[in-house]
Amino acid sequence: MADTLTSPAFEIKMSTINITGGNKSSSSYKLTDTVGQTFQGQFDSAGYVIKAGFQYIYTLTPFTFTISNLDLNFGSLVTGTPSLLTNLLTVTTGSAYGYTVKVIEDHPLRLITGSITIPDTACDLASPCTQTDATPWTDNARYGFGYNIQGDDVETADFVDNTYFRPFPIQTTDLPATVMTRSGVATASAATVTYKINISGNQAAGTYQNNLQYIAIPSF
Amino acid sequence: MTSTKLNSIIHLLTSSLRGATRRGNPSLLDRHATLAMTIVFLCFCVFEFFISVSSVHAAGYGLSIYPPLLQVQVKPGKTLTQVFKIDNLTGDDKFFVARLVPFTQADLFGNPVINLQSTAPWLSYFSLANSSVKLGEPFLIKGNASEQLVLSLSVPENAPIEDLYATLLVSTYANTSGVGYQGSLVNATTGANLLITISSEAFPATLLHLEDLSITQGLVFHIGPYYLADNLTPLSFTASVLNTGDFRAETKGLFRITDRHGQPVYLEGILPVNVVAKTQRALLNDSGQAFSFSPHLGTLGPHQVSLAIKTDNANTENSLNLIFLPLKLTAGLILALIFLFTIFSPPKTA
Numbered sequence: 322m323a324d325t326l327t328s329p330a331f332e333i334k335m336s337t338i339n340i341t342g343g344n345k346s347s348s349s350y351k352l353t354d355t356v357g358q359t360f361q362g363q364f365d366s367a368g369y370v371i372k373a374g375f376q377y378i379y380t381l382t383p384f385t386f387t388i389s390n391l392d393l394n395f396g397s398l399v400t401g402t403p404s405l406l407t408n409l410l411t412v413t414t415g416s417a418y419g420y421t422v423k424v425i426e427d428h429p430l431r432l433i434t435g436s437i438t439i440p441d442t443a444c445d446l447a448s449p450c451t452q453t454d455a456t457p458w459t460d461n462a463r464y465g466f467g468y469n470i471q472g473d474d475v476e477t478a479d480f481v482d483n484t485y486f487r488p489f490p491i492q493t494t495d496l497p498a499t500v501m502t503r504s505g506v507a508t509a510s511a512a513t514v515t516y517k518i519n520i521s522g523n524q525a526a527g528t529y530q531n532n533l534q535y536i537a538i539p540s541f
Numbered sequence: 542m543t544s545t546k547l548n549s550i551i552h553l554l555t556s557s558l559r560g561a562t563r564r565g566n567p568s569l570l571d572r573h574a575t576l577a578m579t580i581v582f583l584c585f586c587v588f589e590f591f592i593s594v595s596s597v598h599a600a601g602y603g604l605s606i607y608p609p610l611l612q613v614q615v616k617p618g619k620t621l622t623q624v625f626k627i628d629n630l631t632g633d634d635k636f637f638v639a640r641l642v643p644f645t646q647a648d649l650f651g652n653p654v655i656n657l658q659s660t661a662p663w664l665s666y667f668s669l670a671n672s673s674v675k676l677g678e679p680f681l682i683k684g685n686a687s688e689q690l691v692l693s694l695s696v697p698e699n700a701p702i703e704d705l706y707a708t709l710l711v712s713t714y715a716n717t718s719g720v721g722y723q724g725s726l727v728n729a730t731t732g733a734n735l736l737i738t739i740s741s742e743a744f745p746a747t748l749l750h751l752e753d754l755s756i757t758q759g760l761v762f763h764i765g766p767y768y769l770a771d772n773l774t775p776l777s778f779t780a781s782v783l784n785t786g787d788f789r790a791e792t793k794g795l796f797r798i799t800d801r802h803g804q805p806v807y808l809e810g811i812l813p814v815n816v817v818a819k820t821q822r823a824l825l826n827d828s829g830q831a832f833s834f835s836p837h838l839g840t841l842g843p844h845q846v847s848l849a850i851k852t853d854n855a856n857t858e859n860s861l862n863l864i865f866l867p868l869k870l871t872a873g874l875i876l877a878l879i880f881l882f883t884i885f886s887p888p889k890t891a
Contacts, residue, residue, distance in 0.1 A: 361743045361744075369616065370614045370743075371621060372612040373608040373612075381607070383626065385604070386731045389600075390600045390601060391715075391726065393725040393727060396724075408727070413605075418651075419652070496656060504650040516725065529724075533725045533726070534712075536732065537730065538734070539733065540651040540652050541610050541734045541736060
């Protein structure tokens, strides 16, 4: 049973209150009892107790993650001219309290017939970016593959505007990078990811591919 | 499939035209020819429309999972099951793969640090009781339909007494070798967390330490063990709790400000969240915000700010000393006096 206790000075939201309890006394005894906590009893008799969902959120709605487009087809690439694509990520926490969306790639964009890659971007030379630190990438003489994200629950101190990019972490060596996060309920939080490829004139011709994996996990 | 249907329609129309020709009716033949061409054109347009719409749908992803969190306390030798409901929110049939990834670390806000390569021997305790779905193998969910994953946990009699943490990940399944374009194929994964405590007792003891209780906002001076704070400026507090024990605990408790007589002048509940073993977690009020207090003109003198967590398996408390002073008011009065003194001071005599 849940309830909220209030007074003019304070408010306490309690997850559970006892069914009954308190101090009972007579001339011959003094007893403090509590009735209503059934966890111990359930555990002793069944051998297990299961709690599904969050006790401090009362809805039973699911955790939801959507991506607008799973196929990022850049088509033909032109040397020194960045190619851009976008897709939209949305998250609804439902009965969860907070979430993160992380991303990782299996490898840099790689020729399907060989091992030549389009390297992950290092952004502009003046302020190189890393997998966790976005910096401007506006110089068309800087080549590579990277992403920017703008919208709800995005670290705006890092992705300051749409010129700030990061390279993707690589599955075999790195941990996924966080792109959206919130410590609280989210209802259709949406963010747009912009993918950018810029190749040099020395890039070998052919079809380059990789896999990006987005992982949306509720907080506990 | 679409082209087959189109071919069938063309075949029917062609047959009709042949029939008209055999009957030797030229005007009927002309009318049939015009009608046939119109129908073929319309059919082509309609099919093209549906093909393009379906390819747009095929490119998207939408999945929901319930429950997002499962907390289990179980004795060795017991078996239990929990249903996870998975909804395919797109209109297209899609293949998914379910798997469990263990984790041991989490950030300050209860987000597990996931390494997709990690594994653990105790993952063998888990299985799916579904007849047609297995962990690690693809399964189909039709467009706008649901699937129930019946997760079974069988703890052996000789299982160690410990906490097990894992995330159930449901990922899109795609054969990447079939992608014919230049670019990236996006895979999507949605997860739900499992916090399992294997124990013979209901409340296995753990060790919590309240740390970093400090003031983050307000007009405050820190002198030795005391904070001097203005009594007209709102204050914000931050704190975290460290679980150095071996079992999960919940952050049930109170944030309290008491006056010099020990009487509470402000109380807030702590948001009850999980702190898994060997991790640290930020504490928030029950609205999910930082603890805050707005003093008033009468709030003066020494006060104590305390945080206390009292759970079924761990207790901890921490506090700081705060002295409220009319700093802004005093500064304002001094400025006013200087102003008045400047105006009404006697003129200098030669």
